[in-house]
Amino acid sequence: MATNIPKSLQIKNRKSGRFRLNFWQRKVLVFYGFVSPWIVGFILLSVLPMIFAILISFTNFNGFDLSGSTFIGLSNYAEAFQNPDAWKAFGLTFKYALFAIPLGLGVALSLAMILNIKLPGRGIFRTIFYLPTMVPGVATALVFQAILNTNSGFLNLFISFFRRGTVIDWLGDYGIACLVAMGLWGCGTTMVIFLAGLQGVPEELRESAMIDGANKWQIFRNITWPILSPITYFQLMMGIIGALQMYVPAGILGQSGVGTNFWNPMRSIFVYPMYALSQMMSYQRFGYGAALIWILFIIIMILALIIQKTSKYWVFYAVDQEGGKEE
Amino acid sequence: MKSAAPKSIIYTGMIFLSILFLFPFFWMLITALKRPEELAITVVFFPPVPQWFHFLQVLCTDEVIPFFASLRNTLIICVIVTVLVCISSAMVGFGFGRFKAPGKNFLFAIVLATMMLPQLMTFIPQYIMFSQLGLLSFSWPFCYFPWVVTSLPGWAIFIFYYRQFFAGLPKELEDAALIDGCGWLRTFFQIFLPLAGPAVTTTCIFLFQWTYTDYITPLLYLTDDSQTLAVQLMTNTKYPGVKFTQPIPPVPYQMTVGILFTLPLIILFFFAQRYFMQGLATTGLKG
Numbered sequence: 001m002a003t004n005i006p007k008s009l010q011i012k013n014r015k016s017g018r019f020r021l022n023f024w025q026r027k028v029l030v031f032y033g034f035v036s037p038w039i040v041g042f043i044l045l046s047v048l049p050m051i052f053a054i055l056i057s058f059t060n061f062n063g064f065d066l067s068g069s070t071f072i073g074l075s076n077y078a079e080a081f082q083n084p085d086a087w088k089a090f091g092l093t094f095k096y097a098l099f100a101i102p103l104g105l106g107v108a109l110s111l112a113m114i115l116n117i118k119l120p121g122r123g124i125f126r127t128i129f130y131l132p133t134m135v136p137g138v139a140t141a142l143v144f145q146a147i148l149n150t151n152s153g154f155l156n157l158f159i160s161f162f163r164r165g166t167v168i169d170w171l172g173d174y175g176i177a178c179l180v181a182m183g184l185w186g187c188g189t190t191m192v193i194f195l196a197g198l199q200g201v202p203e204e205l206r207e208s209a210m211i212d213g214a215n216k217w218q219i220f221r222n223i224t225w226p227i228l229s230p231i232t233y234f235q236l237m238m239g240i241i242g243a244l245q246m247y248v249p250a251g252i253l254g255q256s257g258v259g260t261n262f263w264n265p266m267r268s269i270f271v272y273p274m275y276a277l278s279q280m281m282s283y284q285r286f287g288y289g290a291a292l293i294w295i296l297f298i299i300i301m302i303l304a305l306i307i308q309k310t311s312k313y314w315v316f317y318a319v320d321q322e323g324g325k326e327e
Numbered sequence: 328m329k330s331a332a333p334k335s336i337i338y339t340g341m342i343f344l345s346i347l348f349l350f351p352f353f354w355m356l357i358t359a360l361k362r363p364e365e366l367a368i369t370v371v372f373f374p375p376v377p378q379w380f381h382f383l384q385v386l387c388t389d390e391v392i393p394f395f396a397s398l399r400n401t402l403i404i405c406v407i408v409t410v411l412v413c414i415s416s417a418m419v420g421f422g423f424g425r426f427k428a429p430g431k432n433f434l435f436a437i438v439l440a441t442m443m444l445p446q447l448m449t450f451i452p453q454y455i456m457f458s459q460l461g462l463l464s465f466s467w468p469f470c471y472f473p474w475v476v477t478s479l480p481g482w483a484i485f486i487f488y489y490r491q492f493f494a495g496l497p498k499e500l501e502d503a504a505l506i507d508g509c510g511w512l513r514t515f516f517q518i519f520l521p522l523a524g525p526a527v528t529t530t531c532i533f534l535f536q537w538t539y540t541d542y543i544t545p546l547l548y549l550t551d552d553s554q555t556l557a558v559q560l561m562t563n564t565k566y567p568g569v570k571f572t573q574p575i576p577p578v579p580y581q582m583t584v585g586i587l588f589t590l591p592l593i594i595l596f597f598f599a600q601r602y603f604m605q606g607l608a609t610t611g612l613k614g
Contacts, residue, residue, distance in 0.1 A: 027426060030511045034422030035434060037415045041480020046441060049452030056452075063455065111344075114337060127600070128345045131352075134592045136540035138557050139585035143351045146358045146578065152366040154354055185351065189607060196608030237443065245447040248543050252561065262546060262561075273447050280451055289451065297448050304443060 057291035062284040069287070076291035086292065089275035092176060096250075096271065097243035099180045105235060108187045109228070112194035126195070130188035141252035144182050145171070171254065175269035179250055190235055197231045198224065226316035233307070233315045240303050244296060247273035272296060359582035363566050363575045381583040390567035391580050394587070397556040401539060404555060407474045409534040413527060416481035420489025421515055425501065435490070442483045453477070454547055467553045474544075485530050488606075492526045493519060529606035532599050536592060560584045 021029065032039075057076055061069040080086050111129055115122050132140070147154045148170040159166040171178055201224055209219050251262055254269035263281035267274075273296065280289035358366070360377040385391050423435050457463055457473050465472060496519070504514040520527070545555040546562075554563070564584060566577035596603060 028428040031422050031426035031428040031431065034426070034511075034515075035419050038419040038438065038480045038486065039434070041477075042437065042441065045453060045477060045480060046444065046449055049449040049456060052456065053448065053452045066459070114341065117337070119334070119337065125341050125345060128348055130603070131593070131596070132348060134536070134596045135351075135589050136542075136557060136585075136592070138540070138542050138561055139355070139589050140351075142560075142578075142581055142585050143355045143358070146582065147351065147354055149366075152370045157370070157372050185348065192604055192607045196604075241443060241445055245445045247447075252542070255561070276447075277451070286451070286455070293447055293451070297445060300445055 053290045054294060056287050057294055059287045061286045061290075063280065063286045064284075072287070076288045077295070079288060080292050080295055086272075086275060089270055089272040092270065093244060093246070093272035095176050096179055096246065097240065099176065100183050100243050100246075101236065101239040103180060104183055104187055104190060104239060105232065107184055108190035108235075109194050109232075111187070111191045112198055113224075115191075115195060116198040126192070129191055132185045133188040135186075137249055138252055140182060140186070141249055144178065144185075144253060148178055172268045175250075175254065179246075179253065179269060182249060182253065193231060193235065194228065197228050201227050229315045230317060233311055237304060237307060240307070241300055244300050244303075245273050247271050247277065250274060355582055355586055359579050359586055361579045363577055363579055366578050367575045378579065381579060382587070384567065385580065385583050385587060388567070390565065391577070392559055392564050392584055394556070394584065396552075397554060397559040400545075400549075400553055401555040401557065403468065403471055404474050404541075404545070405535050405538045407471060408478045408538040409531050411475065411478035412482050412485065412534050413530050415479055416485035416530065417489045417520060417523060417527065418515065419481050419486045421493050421519055423486065423490040424493030425519075438483050438486050442487070450543075450547075457548070463548060470549060470553045473548050482534075485534075488530065489523065489526060492523055496522065525602070525605070528599070529602045532595070532602050533606055535595070539592065556584075556588055560588060 056069070058071055058073060059069040060072050060076075115126055115129075135143075146152075150156060150167055150169050150171075153170070155170060156166050156168060159168070168174075205223050206219055209223060214222070250269045250271045251267070251274055254267035255262065261282070263278045265275070265278045265282060273293070276289045276292035276296070279285045279292065357373065359381060360379065361371065361374040362376075362378055365371045365374060385394055389396075419438075423431065423438070454463075457476075462473055462476070463470070500518060500522075501514055504518050505511075509517070540557060541555075542557045542561070546558045549555065549558070551563075560581060564577050564581045566575055566580060
């Protein structure tokens with residue numbers, strides 16, 4: 001039947017039937033169909049909560065009674081800047097970021113550079129350094145508590161062999177150092193990423209530089225680093241975001257005893273996000289907590305922007321990066 | 328390395344560092360084998376009598392912790408998150424990798440930007456929204472519904488990963504399928520998803536690891552009976568021995584549970600080491 005109808009007529013008939021899209025227009029619709037789960041999720045689970053957070057940061061919302069809360073303007077933000085506890089908590093978070101990020105990147109890069117030397121058995125070392133990242137955070141915190149505990153921890157027992165009766169309150173007095181050490185134990189992830197980047201350094205380039213009489217530093221500076229710098233940039237970005245909002249390891253490490261409320265403010269390592277969350281979960285001050293988190297978010301965004309703006313001075317992109325972006 | 332001297336220095340350093348990295352594993356076991364009193368009252372360096380039965384106590388009785396019930400809850404969440412995030416990230420990644428459409432680049436820029444969005448930012452407002460909607464008052468097993476909701480949109484990092492993967496496949500694939508009258512959804516599920524086998528494996532392994540170890544989300548969303556192992560380990564481990572006037576912290580028992588909790592991941596790592604390394608290399612490289 002259909003074969004008898006002239007082609008031109010066929011199309012006309014179809015068009016007159018209903019509104020019809022051509023192949024490309026349909027493809028656009030199919031595209032939006034495929035990405036719709038993410039669009040809907042982004043609006044409902046990211047945009048909406050963020051707007052909600054900024055709205056409640058201007059109220060005294062207590063977490064349960066939305067209609068009973070009143071608009072109190074900027075006073076949550078004003079309190080955040082005046083409260084000494086907030087400053088103290090932020091100081092700890094800042095100190096943590098200041099040590100954890102450079103040390104984490106530095107140790108991971110050094111380990112990666114050593115493991116990139118072709119030595120027998122480097123696979124075993126790579127596995128050993130990566131293994132700690134498989135340990136769940138709770139177990140990591142528990143074992144570091146067992147090492148750093150004042151009375152029964154390994155470190156104090158070990159030092160007591162040399163200086164009897166050593167009781168150093170590691171978690172209390174050097175809490176941030178303990179956290180940094182715990183973070184370094186899990187530097188395997190970054191190390192493997194750097195290692196993968198190092199394996200992308202062309203061997204011929206290094207050899208020809210060596211023949212031309214370049215020393216080790218010159219090779220690193222001019223061949224290895226340009227290839228590693230985009231990775232470092234990404235890791236630095238992620239490191240800043242991660243370190244400034246870090247609270248779960250601090251919360252568990254600073255917890256004393258089983259069954260203590262996680263949101264209890266009485267703990268040895270009280271970082272800024274922990275302070276914000278305990279204001280919400282322990283004191284029902286959701287408005288104040290939301291304001292604190294928004295302040296942190298703005299700080300993170302400013303730092304990210306600064307790094308992004310300065311990246312053109314130290315991050316090298318290969319020429320084909322632009323061409324490879326879009327097909 | 329030409330001479331032998333730097334080589335031996337490197338090996339010495341590496342072995343020293345290896346000992347440092349492996350020591351916490353060793354101390355975990357030592358602590359698990361102590362009696363709780365040996366940590367709280369009379370402190371000892373090594374347990375005089377290793378308490379291997381701690382492992383049996385945890386596995387065979389519910390006196391210390393409801394181990395298998397908690398593990399089951401953990402695994403339910405792991406399956407929900409792994410399956411849903413993997414499929415929907417692949418779908419969204421497929422959309423970004425294989426189509427040309429107005430607004431695509433803008434949307435993809437937002438996907439990349441959400442990778443930078445602190446999780447802390449949306450975490451509590453989401454919790455308040457869920458609780459206001461009444462999603463948190465369901466009983467087992469429907470109490471895991473929030474994970475379904477949060478998993479359905481996919482995760483930005485995996486969307487990016489799949490986009491890179493699908494964009495690299497030849498153009499003829501979908502042309503052939505479409506000419507044969509295969510719909511887009513079928514093209515995706517029957518042609519592209521099977522081709523993405525290695526990417527799917529990598530994604531699943533990472534998702535499983537992250538969900539398995541997650542502490543804060545279950546702590547906030549779940550209550551006692553539906554709670555996961557990570558939280559039970561921290562909040563609900565008991566010392567099932569004699570009752571003392573002063574409660575003795577059950578640290579060795581916690582450590583025993585911690586070892587049993589970690590072991591599946593370590594085993595998984597040795598089986599899937601290749602996927603871990605590859606996955607990190609490809610997701611971490613191209614920021």
